[in-house]
Amino acid sequence: MSPVLEVRDLRVRFGSMAAVRGIDLAIERGQTHCLVGESGCGKSVSALAVMRLLPRGAKREAGAIRFAGEDIARLPERAMRRLRGDRMAMIFQEPMTSLNPAYTIGSQMTEVLRAHRGMGRAAAVERAEAMLTRVGVSAPGMRLGQYPHQLSGGLRQRVMIATALLCEPDLLVADEPTTALDVTVQVGILKLLADLKRDLGLAMLLITHDLGVVARIADVVSVMYAGEIVEHAPVGQLFAEPLHPYTRGLLRAIPVPGKVRRGEKLATIPGIVPRTEVGFRGCAFRDRCEFATQECAEPVAERVEGAHHWRCRLASGWLEAA
Amino acid sequence: MSAAIEANGVSAVFNQRAGTFGVRRRVVAVDDVSLTVPEGMALGIVGESGCGKSTFARLLLGLLAPSGGDVRVGGQVLQAMDRQARARLIQPVFQDPASSLNPRRRVGEIVALPLRAAGVARSERRERALSMLSRVGLTPEMATRYPGQLSGGQRQRVAIARALVLEPRILICDEPTSALDVSVQAQILNLLAELRASFNLTLVMISHNLAVVEHVADEIAIMYLGRVVERGAAESVFAAPHHPYTKALLASVLTPEPGLGLPDLPLGEAVPDPANIPAGCRFHPRCPVAIPRCATEAPARGDVECHLVQSVPT
Numbered sequence A: 001m002s003p004v005l006e007v008r009d010l011r012v013r014f015g016s017m018a019a020v021r022g023i024d025l026a027i028e029r030g031q032t033h034c035l036v037g038e039s040g041c042g043k044s045v046s047a048l049a050v051m052r053l054l055p056r057g058a059k060r061e062a063g064a065i066r067f068a069g070e071d072i073a074r075l076p077e078r079a080m081r082r083l084r085g086d087r088m089a090m091i092f093q094e095p096m097t098s099l100n101p102a103y104t105i106g107s108q109m110t111e112v113l114r115a116h117r118g119m120g121r122a123a124a125v126e127r128a129e130a131m132l133t134r135v136g137v138s139a140p141g142m143r144l145g146q147y148p149h150q151l152s153g154g155l156r157q158r159v160m161i162a163t164a165l166l167c168e169p170d171l172l173v174a175d176e177p178t179t180a181l182d183v184t185v186q187v188g189i190l191k192l193l194a195d196l197k198r199d200l201g202l203a204m205l206l207i208t209h210d211l212g213v214v215a216r217i218a219d220v221v222s223v224m225y226a227g228e229i230v231e232h233a234p235v236g237q238l239f240a241e242p243l244h245p246y247t248r249g250l251l252r253a254i255p256v257p258g259k260v261r262r263g264e265k266l267a268t269i270p271g272i273v274p275r276t277e278v279g280f281r282g283c284a285f286r287d288r289c290e291f292a293t294q295e296c297a298e299p300v301a302e303r304v305e306g307a308h309h310w311r312c313r314l315a316s317g318w319l320e321a322a
Numbered sequence B: 001m002s003a004a005i006e007a008n009g010v011s012a013v014f015n016q017r018a019g020t021f022g023v024r025r026r027v028v029a030v031d032d033v034s035l036t037v038p039e040g041m042a043l044g045i046v047g048e049s050g051c052g053k054s055t056f057a058r059l060l061l062g063l064l065a066p067s068g069g070d071v072r073v074g075g076q077v078l079q080a081m082d083r084q085a086r087a088r089l090i091q092p093v094f095q096d097p098a099s100s101l102n103p104r105r106r107v108g109e110i111v112a113l114p115l116r117a118a119g120v121a122r123s124e125r126r127e128r129a130l131s132m133l134s135r136v137g138l139t140p141e142m143a144t145r146y147p148g149q150l151s152g153g154q155r156q157r158v159a160i161a162r163a164l165v166l167e168p169r170i171l172i173c174d175e176p177t178s179a180l181d182v183s184v185q186a187q188i189l190n191l192l193a194e195l196r197a198s199f200n201l202t203l204v205m206i207s208h209n210l211a212v213v214e215h216v217a218d219e220i221a222i223m224y225l226g227r228v229v230e231r232g233a234a235e236s237v238f239a240a241p242h243h244p245y246t247k248a249l250l251a252s253v254l255t256p257e258p259g260l261g262l263p264d265l266p267l268g269e270a271v272p273d274p275a276n277i278p279a280g281c282r283f284h285p286r287c288p289v290a291i292p293r294c295a296t297e298a299p300a301r302g303d304v305e306c307h308l309v310q311s312v313p314t
């Protein structure tokens, strides 16, 4: 089966700053692919590039973006607009970036159905209500008459998800959908996304900086660092045997209740994420990596073992050797 | 052990107008909270957004006059002290160092400013500021930069240096690492632990992240809608939570363990609103184990405020 989304060598820059430096992604139907990394590493820019929603000033280079087998990298904007909100949809960290404060929930949801499906008002309202029920919004009829600001953060997030899924897209891109929510609310939203993925057979690209979220929801994980995917593996493998020193450092730096005794130090990664200019060579992690050698200043090839990919001079088994 | 800082039945009530034409709302952000932090201890305060953590921090810092009750430091009422005396005893570190540091002053000046206000001689100021910067892991070169030329983690180090330069007894940290990446968060948590030991600081650490608090705190207080609903030694609260809300909070921590999937959280959907605190137990609309009595009768004050738990009065 060919993947729903396939991205090859995607590059995005802002002036001389290289924000995304040649990433590959493939997501299949019914699969949750998590893109994880620290702030500024290029997660959102990658997602926006896939949706063809990059802001002014961003320059996308080369790279194929195949959606359902068709290369959409050069599709005219009119055709893109027909795809977005219909067969591919995106949700954001802050629901108010996609919900309009001036319109009721009902008019925003039915508008999507009229535009993409040419549905009549009554049918659209019925469908919107059904979708709100599906995402766990109580009293959906009443909600349709409310404005976004009258809802709590968790409810707004559910409404945004419902709106994104109205046309039963094949691909859902979710950029930090639970980052702004309380932990108890986050669990509910993640469960909802996992159920919807299963029931609708969605391909889901879920972006997060939280490895806890990744562990609990991902099928496949791509770890980003300074605009590159430095490691990519099925979720179990990535957590059981992280092969990139950055992934390993990140996993050890997370405080986990009951794991580190108080008084004991947390593992850290010294230093900070570098800014990468166009033409940057070598491994971007080398300033912070305890294993760095001169070799790491030269371009580093990707290593592949089965479904596990990582971009480091070190071969698997380095951990035992070290 | 004497109490470094104590809150005696403090409340914070705001009269808020919702929108231009809106009705007046009486927001009870902190509702009659009593807590003591013994000298040298670290207290962690955890709760969901809007439960009153930051408001409580402002009360503890004397930045907000309580609507009821008082806060005492070393037995003295905080509100009755002058600003300088307060600043020498207790200092804050906030979540967003970008907005708490003056962008037009160099790092060195920012850290030296509290010393100037305290009347420390100019020659001594520079030296003490630089030495404090080095204690938080910043080089003398960084003293000449502006906050905008530093990373988020470095800015938080500056905020910590500024808070400690007068060598206060107590540090109140409100979400000090929430704006930082995990790899940097770990650096700052280690730094706080190290400084706490070497300055014998009393620490209050506020966070919505249980794991962060667990790493630092000796004692934990769980806040819900303006009240502390459970408190106790950190180990025991984590090992054996009693309050249904504490249990839900703990269950919702997503540890990086694949295969566990997402936990079942039988919590009600009701949104807590401090302008409309439910009668009886304030948690009852969301509580999975509520009994009829919970809707009408507030649980007794104690270390666990729940009808179903035998609690020790506080």
Ligand SMILES: Nc1ncnc2c1ncn2[C@@H]1O[C@H](COP(=O)(O)OP(=O)(O)OP(=O)(O)O)[C@@H](O)[C@H]1O
Pocket: B014, B015, B016, B027, B028, B029, B047, B048, B049, B050, B051, B052, B053, B054, B055, B056, B208, B274
């Ligand atoms: N000056 C004020 N006027 C009116 N209401 C206020 C004021 N300050 C705080 N509140 C309200 O008091 C409640 C508690 O706010 P607080 O900032 O203490 O929450 P918090 O627990 O720190 O939340 P977060 O995790 O989001 O930082 C909120 O409902 C807030 O809107």
Ligand SMILES: Nc1ncnc2c1ncn2[C@@H]1O[C@H](COP(=O)(O)OP(=O)(O)O)[C@@H](O)[C@H]1O
Pocket: A014, A019, A037, A038, A039, A040, A041, A042, A043, A044, A045, A046, A055, A056, A057
């Ligand atoms: N509109 C923009 N103009 C200039 N630079 C940008 C813009 N959007 C993002 N960037 C830069 O691109 C890089 C990646 O950003 P982003 O994808 O938003 O990171 P994140 O991984 O946190 O989502 C960052 O260095 C960011 O500063």
Ligand code: SF4
Pocket: A244, A245, A246, A283, A284, A285, A286, A287, A289, A290, A291, A292, A293, A296, A300, A311, A312, A313, A314
């Ligand atoms: S390539 Fe070199 S610097 Fe980069 S992660 Fe591997 S060992 Fe470290």
Ligand code: SF4
Pocket: B243, B244, B245, B281, B282, B283, B284, B285, B287, B288, B289, B290, B291, B294, B299, B305, B306, B307, B308
């Ligand atoms: S008092 Fe009742 S409603 Fe409140 S936490 Fe206990 S069981 Fe739940």
Ligand SMILES: [Mg+2]
Pocket: A043, A044, A045, A176
């Ligand atoms: Mg982002």
Ligand SMILES: [Mg+2]
Pocket: B053, B054, B055, B174
């Ligand atoms: Mg706060």
